[in-house]
Amino acid sequence: MATGTVKWFNNAKGYGFILSESGGGDLFVHYSSIQxxxxxxxxxxxxxxxxxxxxPKGPHAINIRLAEGEAEAEAGPEEDTAESGP
Structure with a gap:
C-alpha cells in the first residue's frame, strides 16, 4: 500500500489528485475509491x-483510506477565509 498527500479534491465534481510519496507524479482519485x-x-x-x-489514462489511486491520525473531512465544501496577521 502506498502513502501520499491529497493535492486537491473537488467535492462538486467528485475527483481530485494525490501526490504519492514514492514519486511518479500525481495520481487521479475518484470519490468512489474513497473507503x-x-x-x-x-x-x-x-x-x-x-x-x-x-x-486507460494512466495510474490512479484506489482503496483510499485516511492515514492513521487523520481526521475525516466534514461534509460539504470547506472554505477558510480567515487571515492571519497583525
Missing amino acids: MAGYKTLRAGQQVDFDVQEG
Whole structure:
C-alpha cells in the first residue's frame, strides 16, 4: 500500500489528485475509491494510504483510506477565509 498527500479534491465534481510519496507524479482519485462511511470527500493536505491501479489514462489511486491520525473531512465544501496577521 502506498502513502501520499491529497493535492486537491473537488467535492462538486467528485475527483481530485494525490501526490504519492514514492514519486511518479500525481495520481487521479475518484470519490468512489474513497473507503470511509458517510460523505466521501478529502481535503488538501490530508495524508492517505492507497493502492495504485493502471487505467486507460494512466495510474490512479484506489482503496483510499485516511492515514492513521487523520481526521475525516466534514461534509460539504470547506472554505477558510480567515487571515492571519497583525
